[in-house]
Amino acid sequence: MKKHFRHLIAALALVLPVAAFANSEGPALEKAPINVKDVESLQRGAQIFNNYCLSCHSASYMRYNRLQDLALSETQIKDNLMFATDKIGDTMAVSMDKKEAKDWFGATPPDLTVIARSRGADYLYGYMRGFYRDESRPTGWNNQVFDKVGMPHILWEWQGEQRLETVKNKEGHEEHKLVLVKPGSLTKLENGKADTSEYDKRAADLVNYMVYMSEPSQVKREQIGYVVILFLALVMFPLAYFLKKEYWKDVH
Template structure:
């Protein structure tokens, strides 16, 4: 039995160098850390407004009802006035305004429901994705994305971010000028390692970005995307904060009540022996 295990491990060690190029070729873009905080109510309110204004025209959130936004401190009147554009009742789900068949014709695929997208993709993926669109004339919409190559979705926030261009350079290149994001990829070609530097360059500033002295300032836009990502994460589990609060209460109950009781019970059982 031991000899069989040794042979299997030896075979795996021989196959590992062959698998390395495939893993390198399929490596995804490095993701930026999302500053999400579902306890920041003001950020969630701003994110909800962005979601209603920019996302609900194509994407729905059928597992989320408008009246659940009251958990964010919004009144029914505020929800009706500022966030409801495709529904009449506050108790209705956040349905998409566009017909599914139209979305398939326009974008090649029906835009997905975003109720649980944060739980499937993750906050870092969403945060990086919304900041990684670039101009690509070869695509039907004129846009592509470094995180989701050949994506069918256009850059709905382009007026806020402006225009970005993707540059792929040989070797390791230091980021200079209006570079928004920069990362390196490694490929193995004919047994040799090839390093490439990918740079997203801001070519035209938007409403929330600036080009100053040849450098890009995307601070305001990044904050907007952080708010939107934060809301989408919260929407995936609106009861998260309450659940965690109850969990902490249960732990405190166990520590301060059950533990002393268990200790006293143990002393009572073993009193005659000790």
Template sequence: MKKTLASLLAIASLTIAGQSFANSEGIHLDKAPIDPKNAESIQRGAQTFVNYCLSCHGAAVMRYNRLQDIGLTEAQIKANLMFTTEKVGDQMKVAMAAKDGKAWFGATPPDLSLIARSRGTDWLYSYLRSFYRDDTRPTGWNNLVFDKVGMPHVLWELQGEQVLEIKGEGPHAEKTLKLVKPGLLTRGGENGQFDNHEFDQRVGDLVNYLSYMAEPAQVKREQIGYGVLLFLILFLIPITYLLKKEYWRDVH
């Protein structure tokens, strides 16, 4: 019992320390536009996932036929989303061999099945939009949210190229990203500014899918939960009234 309590306290202290470290870095995380009931957004995110992520990252706990829960037919899944297997009941396995990933990036790219629960959707949304050019890195890319990241910017054709701008010196220096070369989903605007709305929406859809993949039964679970609560309320009200009448029958 003492060992268990000590372990829990150690885990709690490490969690608090990790949160304090993250806060000390001063990283701003944008709010991810997550909507588990938006099936169209999740469908678009699934398409982005298989086109840009599945070549390096797997999703071992997710099967292709589970995408029928978000409104896709088996024919649509086979025609648009299956590139690494022929069976719709197979898992979303990575196309790249693990040893190749370790050789190219220094570490095997992680499985993304539960990444939305481990990292958080706000972190993922901010991370995927915060890559910038850095010639000192092996891939030519770095990330404002994840410094010295080993992953290249796989969405650079859609976003374009950003550069890091630093104002001030020392720990209080302000770091911002500036888009200097537009991509397919970033358009030019007034005064040399670029419109990132379309790219941000694409990333939001991808993160929405990653969130769905981490807990596919979330919407159904919530519906069942509300139904159970409604049943208990309707069941307990008459029982409570009858008990009250029974207890106070002799008094009245």
């Protein structure tokens, strides 16, 4: 027993420094405002995803007709969200040639069906808000969350242009901060200063949809789970209790 305990302590001693190092890398991720029960947000996110992301990325495990779960009719889906196929039962395949995509971006754009499950909503939310101008990059863009990213900022006209500047915090330590230098079409001016709050809402809608897309049945699964728990509590538990009471009555 002591030997196993020592092995466990040794394993933790190796893992903890690695975890601490991983947490220290990159900027702190802000909590993504995700609510997969917000149907309007999911509809807006689906529109952004299908109009912009599907140009290069695929979602090969998601079918167009699944969008009917978001209160969209078949006609609405065909007229507004389908550009690469004419069959509503098809998967969301990318129209771009993979070889050409690799030549242009240096790597084939990944499938995004379950990217929210592999990367996490907070990462995606930070990524969509973390683009900044970097003339040293082939696309002219870099990302605070994904350094040396090959993807250009496809929504830059909405967000505007940001620059990564080095500033000193209250403790006097240097840190990198994104500063908006050219407002986008969604940017509002408050107190004479531009902000990206409107764009952040669009980014949240997009990430919200990607979280939904990674597991479209999660809302229904949770609803079924509540029904099952309620059934167990109101039906099975009393039944088991009275059965136990009847079985043990002669013993007690």
